Every structure is written in C-alpha cells, then in structure tokens.
Amino acid sequence: MTTVLAQGITHTTGWESAIFYVLGTIAVLAALGLVLARSAIHCALMLVVVQFCLAVFYFVQDAPFLGAVQIIVYAGAIMVLFLFVIMLIGIDSSDSLVEVLRGQRVAAVVLGFGFAGLIVFPTGSAIAGTTAVGLDSANGVGNVQGIARLLFTNYVFAFEIVSALLIIAAVGAMVLGHRERAPRPTQRELSEQRIAGEHPSAWTGPGVYADHDAVDSPALLPDGSPTRASLPENMSQDDIIDVIERVGIEK
C-alpha cells in the first residue's frame, strides 16, 4: 500500500516522508490518547498535539498559509478557549467507568473500525496510481496570493456568507446572554446622595447593637458600665455634662 502511494505522489522527497512517518505516528498516538485519557485537560492537550502535527503536514505539503492558520486558529485560539472553559468549570474528576448502555463498547469498536475502513479504502483506491498535478500552478503566484485570489474571486460569495453566518451566531449568543444595564452611580454621586440623606455618617457595622455611633457615646467596660476614658479629651465641659446626664457616667 505504502509503495503504491509513494509511487503515486511524485513530489515526495526523503525529508517529507521522514517527517510524515515521525509526525504521523505521534499524531495517531495523540489521537488514541485523546480518546483514552481520563482527564479532560489531557484530552484537550492531545487534540492540540494532533492539530499541531496536521499543521506541520500542511507546511511540508507546500501549503504554509494553511499550516500557519491551523496553528493560529485551531491550536492557538479555539483550543485555548476549550482549556479556558474546562478550567473555569473545573472538570478534573475522571469519568465513571460504569457502562450504562449494554454492549456499547463492542458496538463502538466495531462501528469505529467499519468507519475507518470506509474512509481508508475508498480514499486509498482513489489516490493509488494517480499523480499529484497542479500544485506548482496553484502556488505559482505564491501560496498566500493563490488562496487570496480564490477566496476573493471564485468563492467570494460563499466566503462572505460563511463569515456573515459566523458573525450572526456570535451576535446572537451575545444578545441571548446579555442584559442591558443602566449606568451605575459613580462614587461621587453615591457620596452626595448619602450626605444629602438622613444618615450622613457611616452605618454601624453588622452585629453591633447600637443606634448611636457618635463620638460622644462612651464605650462600655466589661461590667457593662460606660467609661469616660473612651470620650475624646477635647470635648467641651457642656458636652460632657450632656453625656453624663444621658448615660450616667460615674467613673
């Protein structure tokens, strides 16, 4: 199979196939790890490895723009957001191993192999014996320029429709999740409101049984009697007499 493939693609150089076999092995192992790892973060990291290997393949296959975009968009932005969400909601417990659906695993394995066969054999037979053509002409004006020309001429309508769809989805999510708020009062406004109100001084702290927290309210001694020592020293004599009349300080 591999010899057939190697004959088919004329472009392959020694380096290219070496990179393919090394990174292909890593990508497959990482994909297995993605399925088998218990921790959600480890799964996400394995997916990053797979995507990174794919990006290197794109580079090797003379599609550097696709490779860079693969890293920036998928490995860079989307997977970091995945990690962000996983970290934020804190999935770090491993999955339960109890099988809920009977025979699910066997069915999954059989169907998985079947699907892999469906993908591999038609693709393989389609590729086998053909030669890759047109890469040089596609990259003739430069890889980036070639992609840009296609995106903004032949496929401009499809491209714009897709981007509009994405923006609509993003705006829709924001509309659903957003609540319009009136501007909050500033610190200055709050302070003015307080001074103009009935109670300009600070409120007593929670748990304090008192309706009076002015300086001329004496503190209580352990036996419950008020103490004169807690009153400010520079209170006028009249004020002190007032306090004595009010609470009856003797000490």
Add this chain to the structure above:
Amino acid sequence: MLSGAYLADDPPNLASFGNEPFWLTLVKVVAVFIMLVVAVLLTVWAERRVVAFMQQRLGPNRVGPFGLLQSLMDGIKLMLKEDLVPAAADMPVYVLAPIIAAVPALMAFSVIPFGPVVSIAGHKTPLQLTDLPIGILFILAMSSLGIYGVVLSGWSSGSTYPLLGGLRSAAQMISYEVAMAIAIVPVFLYSATLATSGIVASQTSHWYFWVLPVSFILYGIAAVGETNRAPFDLPEAETELVGGFHTEYSSIKFAFFFLAEYINMVTVSAVATTLFLGGWRAPWPISLYSGFNEGWWPLLWFWGKVIIFLFVFIWLRGTMPRLRYDQFMRFGWKVMIPIGLLWLLGVAYVRTAQIHASNPRAWYIVGGVVAAVLLILFAVDPGHRKRQRAAELEEQERLAKAPTLDRIPWPPPESGDGDSGPPTTRVISAAGTAPRQES
C-alpha cells in the same frame, strides 16, 4: 567588507534562503540563540538599572562592571535552587508548561531579519535564519502557542492563585492577539507580502511608522498586553495573585518562564522594528550614505531600534500602575479592536484608490467627507440623552421594587421578665437609660 560587491543581492527576498550549506545554517541557529540569550541577560540587567534610576536608587552594581553580570549570577543561583513541586500538581503538564512557554518564544525569532545579504566564508547569505512566505503569520502562530505555557502552568499547579492567573492570561492573550493581528494587517496591505524580508525591502523609501502611525501605536499597546508586561501584567499581578501563573514554580522551571517573558519582549520589539521601523535599515541622516545599509552595519541599526523599544517597555513598567482586569478587557475589546478595524477599513480604501483609481484625489475627497459625517454623527450621538433617561428610569423603578433592609441591627425586643425570653441585652440609647446588663 563594505564594498559594493554584493549590492546586486540587496535586498534579500524569499529566493535568497535555503541555498547555504548545512553548517552555515547551524552557525546561524547558534548565533540567533546566543544573541537572544545575551539580549535577555542584558534586558534583565537594564530593567533593574533603569527602574532603579527612575526610582532614585542604584540597582545591582556589585557583580561585574556596573553589575552587568548580575542576571547571569541570578540565573546560576536559580538553577542551583531546590525544585519544589506541589503535591496536587499534574506532573507531566507541570513539567511541560515552562518548556512550552520558552520554545515558541525562541522559535519566533527564526524569521526576524537582522540584515542584508553578507558574505560568510565565501557564501553569500542573508543575515536571517530563514524566511517563509507567511513569516509574520508564523510569528503570530508561535506567540499563540506560547499562551499554552502560561495557561497550562496555571492549571497544572493545582493551586488557586495560579489557576486564576492562567485563566486571566488565556482571556487576555487571546483578546490582545486579535487586536495585534488587526493592527498589523494594514502593513500587509502596503507591503503586499507576509514575508519579513519582503516587508523590510518595501520600507526602503518610507518606514511604515510614518505611513501607518495608528497601526504602530495599536501594535505597541497590544504587544505590551501580549507579553504580560506592566501595566498589563494581570496574570502575575503580585498584589492580587501572589505570583499568578508561576506562583508554584521554582528553580530552573521558574527560570524558563522568566526567560520566555524576556524573549517575548525582545521578539515583539524585533517584530515592531521589522514592521514599522524599517527593520535593519539605517535611520534617515545615516542612510544618506548607502554603505551603512550594507554588510554588517545593519545589525547595529536593528539592535539599536530594538533597544529603544525595550527601553519603552521598561519605562512603562517604571511609570504606569497596573490596570484593573475589567478596565483592561474593556480597553482591549471596546477601544483597541474597533479603532483597529476602522483604521484597517480606511487604509484599505486609500490603498484601493492609490492602486486602482484613475483619479485618486476624488476618491480621497469622497471618502474624507463620508468619514467626517460618520465621525460627527458618532460624536454627537443623536437620541443618546433619550436612551440614557429611559435607562435611568428603568433602574430607578428596579431599585424602588427591590426589597429594603433596615440597616441598623436592632436588638431583640426585651421580654417582660428576665428568665423567659432571650438574654437581655440593652443598648445605651439617646434617651439615656441604665447601662447595658449582661445576663
């Protein structure tokens, strides 16, 4: 050295790369690596000395002349320190995270052009490790991989502060990467290439700093956010998060984060130099003699410009207080990105007129009038007061409906006789009753 022999090869383009023998590539790799590490050591030293100068202190001045070897000694000390690992750490990720932080930072430098084609041992080769048709995208890709180092270190430490730092940095670096990418797109519109050598070559007559000042400023701000430097160093805000993502790291693993941060600083400075300040090209009065743009001289101009950028980084750190997180994100999404998009639209319009219009001046006038009308409408904002009033009324209504709470916690009512109710606690009241009794 400065003969005009290789003037014909100037400036280097994509075809100048990949023709040299393997050993020369290896020499270049090692040279770039050594330059970066030395730059980091000197930047750390310079940061401490400059900030000390700004705060009227001396800074490190004991090890070597002017304390130059201080950061080297600190590096050695860090490596000899005990490597602590938290018990709750996720071991493989915990070890990988500093490596993931440092390696992409180093790799981004491989496409930075240091100078024109020079002759090394008979081989003519550009002073640049390599170049790609998508050079700038490669740098962006590497910086987006570098985020993983910070995010994963935060998560794998198994500790709260690093986790918060990692979360912050994930959101922050993605946001500012968007702003950064939007800020540099106008450069591509002018240079018509993504290759770094091509961008430098297109700045022969005018640097993009003059043509695209808004892009330059946006890139500068986004670069500070992207490198997690003060005033945008929220992932490691020591007043809130101890050390942020690297709280639980010590010894050489911590040194890797340190290295990565400073390499990133050097990298974004080098990218800004390449994109906006003509790369390795000599500044104006010097560039009158064309010999200064040839041979090895450009290395001097390149590093001179990078050092100016690094100085601004340090200056910012010495001057600006750290932003609050919500202010920072609001600035990124509501100021940087809209301005970047509008500027991009304007530049695209002007550029299209320049290239395709038969009468560009008419295009400029029409575009200018439309932009002015839109700007005035934006500034005046008709109907703003009405909307504001409606929102205020709605808020007042909401507050009026909200349940009220008596702010003073009153004591429980006194029961008639002492033994049936709760313990008597009486307060001194303004009426002046008897002192409080504790039962």
